[in-house]
Amino acid sequence: MPKTWLGKLADILRPAPNRARRSFSLGRRRSYRPPGTQEGGPAPAGTREQPAGLPEGPGDDALWGETVSARLDENLNHLRRLFRLPLNSDIVVREFRVGSSPAVRAALVFIEGLVDKDQLNLAVLQPLMVLARAGRPLPRRRRAQMVADLLLPHNQVKVLEELAPLVEAVLAGNAAMFLDGEARGLVVEVRGFKSRAVEQPTSEVVVRGPKQAFTENLRVNAAMIRRALRCPALVAENWKLGRLTRTDVVLFYVDGLTNPDLVDEMRRRLSTVDTDRVLDSGMLEDLLEDAPALLPTMLATERPDRVATFLADGHVALLVGDSPFALVAPMTFTGFFHSPEDSYLRWPLGTALRLVRLFGIFTSLLLPALYLALVNYHEEMIPTELALAIASAREAVPFPSVVEVFLLEISFELIREAGIRIPSVIGPTIGIVGAVIIGQAAVTASLVSPILVIIVALTALGSFAVPNYCAAMLLRPYRFAFILLAATSGFFGIAAGMYVIALVLCSTKSFGVPYMSPIAPFRGTGPDIVVRGPVYKLHLRPSFLRPLDALAQRPVQRRWDPQLAGEAEGGGGPRGQPERPR
């Protein structure tokens, strides 16, 4: 029977059936098994190779599986072809002789600009060429190992047999050394490229608290995290993603604390990344996160102290190449209006600031829509004086309210975008010019009413109150959607829009964790949602992460306090108490 138009519409709108297996959800904690056991955890940390079977990229010609040849000239010819020498002007091949007796020909391959030349000269070339002059002979079989053990006073030397990791090491900024007569090569870690110094964060500035931010150097970033969490169980797994970029992606977690299911899920997602380039954590975020949601489901942060806090709670973190933004997963709604300053300030102030931020979020989302709904549909709800003031201000304006609001909002977005790209010398001036003078001129020219300028300004301020940059950016299209809803259906439209947003947010999951945890489903693991309780009350880790150790600190903290002395005697449970099953 032919389908009616309604049937066809239903066909188009019906979502595709879910053929995948049960989607991942972070369930109850399974029993902990230390790594290395047969069912258990990860293989020993190290470089993860590309999974077999994937097509090779342009950098890989005939490299996989190749071993170093015993003859130096063969190796060098191979490398010259590979690196397109002499066209490629910054790859340097330095041939020399090791000063053993008899002298051994050797060659050093490195990329100028990425290596620290002083280290190379003093710690590699000098000892081998000069100081080994009165040295012993280098027998053929153990040549490379002897050089590494006895002749190279450098802190990181690796002996490798395959060509591919040697080439990768050169590309990463190390120096590769080949010895004539030895079918193995050495890698010396002499990285010394210039990168930005550790500065203040650009988007998450706090007054009270550390002011360091990640820079464009993976090792420096990883070191900052290690300094914050000095724990041997902090694991930094290294992954290389991207065929052209070969980006180092480091996965951080605390072994014994983070739920192994979560770590496995993250590994699973990382292993399916097959792309040319991973240039920034933002690109990787798109590849890793759950189905596109209204708000970001992974947190991008510039602050190492924030990453350390999340790791200590049971999250996992990713450092992507040289990106100054680390990714934290899973992330819930509360992560977007919590700022690290809440924890560093006293708890009543932290609570007040969170309330202000929440109010800012609602203002930036709903204020223009509320104004439209009031002025167009629900005039009875405005106090009479205000209604008359609005009416008198609007008398001379030629546009209907909806057009006014859109006009002002769009011009504000333009000012904001322009402000980002203006050379910083005149940046603040343009801000003042744009916002104040143009706004005033528009009011005087009767293009917009003055009350609307206030509303748009408050809206913009509210959006700057959101600590997370991505979330603030995402609020903008939703604001326009609400304006449209208010213009067509008044308060009812706004209520319907809020309802839909609530539904979507509650059904979003981030790495198996419901997005609105711990608000919905509510698990009372401590006052830290809107009201921030004192630190001594936050002794449970967030339960939605299902950490293996639920207690973060002893339940009764200030034992010197005479009021708590009685409680302290009998209080507190054994550490490692498993959380109650739900």
Next chain:
Amino acid sequence: MDLKRWVTLVICAMVALGQPGCWDLEEINNLALVLALGLDAGEGEEMEVSFQLSIPRNLAGGGGPPGGGAGQGGSASPAQQTLLISMGAPNVSRALERLGLVLSRRPTLVQNEVLVVGEELARRGLARHLGGLQRLPEFRGNVPLLVTKGRAASLLQIRPQLEPRPSKYLEDLLRQGHHAGLSPLVRMSDFLSTMEVSAVHAVTPLVDKAGESQARIVGAAAFHGGSLVGELDVEETRWWLMLAGQWRQGTLTVDDPRDPKYPLTLMLSAAHPRVRVRRREGEPVRIEVSIFLRAEVQEAEAPRQDPLGPGDLEALARGVEEMLNRRMAALVRRTQQELAADIFGFGRRVRMTFTVRPAWEAFDWDLEYPRAEIVVRNRIAMKWVGLTYGPPVPD
């Protein structure tokens, strides 16, 4: 397929929003806001309805329409801020309809601030006219109601000096009058509910125009159901407020009981009167009202040698009590005999003595009220004398 699905969804959403939505989208500038509604007696059975509309363009506001900086008047007086239109109609809805014949904007009652009723219309009866008003979705139940001597239309044409428009002036006048214990404050929904409930009758403020820029509260208007049956003067209104439990705080100036040539001013704050009803078969209903008042002496000009002591205060209190008892009893008698309307709300108390509703309905309080025995007792606690005890004494 995914793109197709999303585009379809977006189109469906736009249709769903656009079609049933927007049907009552009305710019606030396309509305004529009726700030005050005046009802007068018209010809025959009709009313004359007066609408006071605001003229937004002439309101003083910051920025806005360009005008000469110094030349534009900053105060509200030069340009007219409100506009009064009257038309005869049997009810308010018809009047709104006919307003559309002359008005360039849609009239709406949603910002209505006050309802003024002319005395003559009140005497004729308001039940017929106000009932329909209640049906309108734009009707606001919290609008205060007042009765004016003369015509409402002329009262609404005053140009008050302190407030920008007459409706706000009248509304604020009633509210602060109620606060100061000078006049009742009746809202439309309360008034309409007294018209539904028998045995309870309303009292509205009575106002008269005093010059071009003032309205004066001259007392209260007592109703029986929807018709005006009598007027209380200012003093009686104050006793009514105390008896009905609506007295907040106010000053009362009486003759000093110890020396009637001099006035005595007290600041009185009343607690809610306690009403006890005794109803027996065959006997008239007996109601005992006891009112506790707290009095603070503000002015006691009668010369005396010593400052006021506790004994003096006691004597003053007894004297004032006795005077209040007499006056309140006179008022109650007047309502029983002349007005035959229970305006104090005793009917509710009497109703509470019945256990089943048919018995109450068989009992006609309106008939029993003139025969009821009502005793009013005041008790005044006078312990406070302000900041000094006595007048300045020369040495």
